[in-house]
Amino acid sequence: MSLFLKLLPLALFLTVAGFLAKGLTLDPSELPSPLVDKPAPQFTVATLPEGGPVFDSSSMAGQVWVLNVWASWCGPCIAEHPYLIELAEQRSVPLVGLNYKDQPADAQQWLARLGNPFTHLLDDRAGDVGLDWGVYGVPETFVIDSRGQVRFKHVGPIDEKSLRGKLIPAIDEVLQGAAS
Amino acid sequence: MIPELGQFALILALCTAFVLAVVPMVGSFTGHTGWMDMARPAAAAQAFLVSLSYACLTWAFISHDFSVLYVANTSNTSLPLIYRISGVWGGHEGSILFWCFISALWTGAVAIFSRALPPVLLARVLSILGFVSIGFLLFVLLTSNPFERLFPVPVDGASLNPLLQDPGMAIHPPMLYLGYVGFSVAFAFAIAALISGKLDAATLRWMRPWTNIAWMFLTIGISLGSWWAYYELGWGGWWFWDPVENASFMPWLIGTALIHSLAASEKRGVFKAWTVLLAVLAFSLSLLGTFLVRSGVLTSVHSFAADPARGLYILLFLGIVIGGSLLLFAIRSNKLKSTASYELVSRESALLLNNILLVVACSAVLLGTLYPLFVDALGFGKLSVGEQYFNAVFVPLMLPILLIVGVGAMLNWKRDKLKGRSTTLVVLGVASIVLAAFLTSLLTHYRISAVASLSMAVWVSASTAYGIFYRFRNKRKRLSAVMHTPAAFWGMSTAHIGLAVFTVGVALTSIYNEEQTVRMALNDNHTVGDYDFEFTSLEQVRGANYSAAEGRFQVSRNGDAVSEIVAQKRVYDVRNDTMTEAGIDAGLTRDLFIALGEPLDGGNAWSVRIQSKPFIRWIWLGTILMAFGGFLAAIDGRYRRVRATAGSASAKSTAAVGSAVTGSAAVAQRSAPAAGATGSSSNITF
Numbered sequence: 001m002s003l004f005l006k007l008l009p010l011a012l013f014l015t016v017a018g019f020l021a022k023g024l025t026l027d028p029s030e031l032p033s034p035l036v037d038k039p040a041p042q043f044t045v046a047t048l049p050e051g052g053p054v055f056d057s058s059s060m061a062g063q064v065w066v067l068n069v070w071a072s073w074c075g076p077c078i079a080e081h082p083y084l085i086e087l088a089e090q091r092s093v094p095l096v097g098l099n100y101k102d103q104p105a106d107a108q109q110w111l112a113r114l115g116n117p118f119t120h121l122l123d124d125r126a127g128d129v130g131l132d133w134g135v136y137g138v139p140e141t142f143v144i145d146s147r148g149q150v151r152f153k154h155v156g157p158i159d160e161k162s163l164r165g166k167l168i169p170a171i172d173e174v175l176q177g178a179a180s
Numbered sequence: 181m182i183p184e185l186g187q188f189a190l191i192l193a194l195c196t197a198f199v200l201a202v203v204p205m206v207g208s209f210t211g212h213t214g215w216m217d218m219a220r221p222a223a224a225a226q227a228f229l230v231s232l233s234y235a236c237l238t239w240a241f242i243s244h245d246f247s248v249l250y251v252a253n254t255s256n257t258s259l260p261l262i263y264r265i266s267g268v269w270g271g272h273e274g275s276i277l278f279w280c281f282i283s284a285l286w287t288g289a290v291a292i293f294s295r296a297l298p299p300v301l302l303a304r305v306l307s308i309l310g311f312v313s314i315g316f317l318l319f320v321l322l323t324s325n326p327f328e329r330l331f332p333v334p335v336d337g338a339s340l341n342p343l344l345q346d347p348g349m350a351i352h353p354p355m356l357y358l359g360y361v362g363f364s365v366a367f368a369f370a371i372a373a374l375i376s377g378k379l380d381a382a383t384l385r386w387m388r389p390w391t392n393i394a395w396m397f398l399t400i401g402i403s404l405g406s407w408w409a410y411y412e413l414g415w416g417g418w419w420f421w422d423p424v425e426n427a428s429f430m431p432w433l434i435g436t437a438l439i440h441s442l443a444a445s446e447k448r449g450v451f452k453a454w455t456v457l458l459a460v461l462a463f464s465l466s467l468l469g470t471f472l473v474r475s476g477v478l479t480s481v482h483s484f485a486a487d488p489a490r491g492l493y494i495l496l497f498l499g500i501v502i503g504g505s506l507l508l509f510a511i512r513s514n515k516l517k518s519t520a521s522y523e524l525v526s527r528e529s530a531l532l533l534n535n536i537l538l539v540v541a542c543s544a545v546l547l548g549t550l551y552p553l554f555v556d557a558l559g560f561g562k563l564s565v566g567e568q569y570f571n572a573v574f575v576p577l578m579l580p581i582l583l584i585v586g587v588g589a590m591l592n593w594k595r596d597k598l599k600g601r602s603t604t605l606v607v608l609g610v611a612s613i614v615l616a617a618f619l620t621s622l623l624t625h626y627r628i629s630a631v632a633s634l635s636m637a638v639w640v641s642a643s644t645a646y647g648i649f650y651r652f653r654n655k656r657k658r659l660s661a662v663m664h665t666p667a668a669f670w671g672m673s674t675a676h677i678g679l680a681v682f683t684v685g686v687a688l689t690s691i692y693n694e695e696q697t698v699r700m701a702l703n704d705n706h707t708v709g710d711y712d713f714e715f716t717s718l719e720q721v722r723g724a725n726y727s728a729a730e731g732r733f734q735v736s737r738n739g740d741a742v743s744e745i746v747a748q749k750r751v752y753d754v755r756n757d758t759m760t761e762a763g764i765d766a767g768l769t770r771d772l773f774i775a776l777g778e779p780l781d782g783g784n785a786w787s788v789r790i791q792s793k794p795f796i797r798w799i800w801l802g803t804i805l806m807a808f809g810g811f812l813a814a815i816d817g818r819y820r821r822v823r824a825t826a827g828s829a830s831a832k833s834t835a836a837v838g839s840a841v842t843g844s845a846a847v848a849q850r851s852a853p854a855a856g857a858t859g860s861s862s863n864i865t866f
Binding site for chain 1 (some may be wrong): 494507556
């Protein structure tokens with residue numbers, strides 16, 4: 001067995017350990033988005049349940065709204081879900097759920113099981129809308145102001161801390177901006 | 181007072197662990213018999229002290245001592261006794277103390293049952309276990325003290341997460357930990373072998389029952405977790421490829437490879453360096469699993485405690501233990517040379533193939549688990565790796581394993597010819613496909629995928645059964661031959677049949693699973709597959725520490741009543757958590773599964789998730805058989821007989837150690853010839 005082969009397990013482990021160390025310093029919820037403070041991408045897309053009206057993003061103009069990208073195949077979305085329900089209870093802004101690269105039947109069962117916090121449910125099974133919005137992964141959450149600008153983006157599941165510390169303050173700030 | 185006693189005992193245990201890690205190890209190099217002899221009493225003292233500490237924490241739970249912060253956070257007065265006892269390992273601090281407790285017990289068990297080991301080896305093995313103990317005891321004392329006091333003392337506690345208030349969940353962590361920590365024994369033997377540069381058949385034979393038992397516990401632990409997720413999470417799934425599940429599955433895969441490679445190393449003296457590497461990896465992955473679960477590096481439905489300080493500590497510990505072991509491996513593994521050759525068609529080759537497939541499968545799981553972290557750390561953003569990846573990569577790797585498992589087990593060591601058996605095997609192969617095709621026709625729909633997977637399962641059973649038959653083909657007194665066959669052979673065969681049963685369960689459940697989520701009001705009917713479900717009653721009921729909406733469903737098939745299923749939606753008192761308690765009508769050929777979703781129309785109707793899951797029980801039946809196989813293999817009388825002979829050998833070698841500074845080499849040389857003789861005595865023994 002050559003020296004290289006014998007050192008291989010150690011080298012692999014050190015690589016992994018390096019990543020793990022880096023992982024400790026990362027906050028899964030922080031990621032700058034090129035979209036923040038830029039106009040939100042315009043789109044029209046089918047809604048769920050199937051056969052419903054087509055959703056046009058321009059119809060949201062003039063109001064503050066939240067876009068949540070989720071999928072039934074996404075594990076962290078389950079952890080996030082109770083906080084979306086809480087958000088829907090606490091702030092009466094439209095909460096638009098973009099069902100990303102998912103099967104409509106799976107998505108609807110998922111919501112039937114866990115509860116549906118969304119005011120609109122969009123069917124992005126091909127992932128086109130997600131592509132326009134620069135979705136890295138699921139879940140992601142955007143806050144859009146009344147002029148159609150993306151004002152805040154959260155990557156990864158929302159937990160209690162990020163809901164109270166970031167998302168709700170961001171919505172409130174945008175709402176105040178709209179009122180004044 | 182009692183919690184302070186617990187903490188004090190823990191500090192003393194740490195001191196003992198230091199003694200255990202240093203004194204016998206130094207003694208093993210200098211040849212001081214007295215120093216080496218300290219290993220066993222130190223291991224016993226450590227086991228006693230950690231047990232005492234653990235008992236103190238348990239007492240704090242039983243007596244509702246809410247002045248202890250950890251008790252106040254995880255227990256309360258309405259919690260039933262059984263969950264107060266299991267609640268000790270229900271949170272972060274307690275579960276790490278529990279890890280220490282199990283580790284101390286394993287170390288104590290090695291001290292008791294390995295008396296006959298050569299003293300140098302025993303001293304080193306116990307020392308290494310003591311070193312691992314230091315890491316975890318320090319972790320408890322520095323970052324996760326379960327005995328921390330709380331003032332002012334609350335009147336009542338916050339209660340245990342209701343997800344964990346369940347019999348399955350109460351025993352899942354102990355089993356898992358017994359498995360994780362059990363691999364530390366094989367690890368300690370491997371490191372001792374690297375230090376001495378010798379790994380003889382006697383040592384390898386010592387490792388086998390310990391590894392088998394650890395593997396058995398891990399098998400039970402993982403399947404309990406899967407079973408619990410099935411009926412408690414309310415999803416009806418049994419495996420989610422969640423990071424925490426993967427964290428327990430990776431050591432299992434490597435542990436499985438280790439069991440097989442140990443057999444080849446012991447019997448034939450091949451793959452020695454590889455066996456040592458697997459032993460190191462199995463334990464390293466157990467530690468990595470702890471890191472992933474405890475540090476919050478990965479997002480998971482299971483993440484219990486996210487704390488970077490704790491994560492940093494475990495990472496440092498991982499770096500020392502894993503990095504140190506792998507460095508030692510790189511330097512010393514050239515000393516561990518294979519002493520035999522083998523040909524292409526031989527049991528060695530089959531085991532090697534098995535090892536490669538299992539290690540590749542484990543790497544694939546590791547890659548999928550850590551991929552989100554890699555991508556994030558490199559600044560490419562965030563993503564989650566879904567089931568699709570794991571199924572697409574993992575399933576094809578398992579197919580060749582199923583193909584070779586039965587045949588590999590009947591091959592001779594060193595060299596074999598399939599001539600004479602090849603016709604029978606081809607006939608068995610064709611018969612498996614025909615039988616699978618027939619069995620599929622008895623199921624609700626005809627699916628080619630079902631024929632294919634059933635063929636594999638039947639093939640595994642048929643080739644295993646043929647292997648049993650083949651073993652006894654020439655024996656005159658068949659019955660006597662069967663009676664005198666070592667338990668290890670029956671253990672292997674049982675585990676392989678378990679694999680076949682498991683395959684049936686996995687395949688049929690995923691192919692024929694039917695699920696529907698429907699809106700049902702009282703007295704509504706709904707049909708899923710052959711079964712008709714009628715929603716007959718809905719009541720509010722009261723449990724020990726929760727209230728629940730309880731729905732009852734009458735199930736009938738073609739007009740005949742089958743059963744009544746009761747499903748609950750619970751709200752737990754203190755934390756106000758809601759829990760779905762699925763109602764399951766279990767059967768050998770199918771489970772009917774009902775979970776209450778959300779109330780609709782102000783409570784007049786409910787969303788109800790109904791599933792029919794054919795053969796899902798076979799999944800756990802298969803894992804039970806595998807675990808039982810591991811148990812049978814571990815209790816093989818051969819290991820005990822060897823202990824008796826090694827006892828006399830070690831008595832002689834003690835004298836050698838006393839007189840010579842190079843004691844370790846003397847011991848190894850003495851035990852090697854005897855072991856070699858046993859190893860080559862027969863070609864066909866397992």
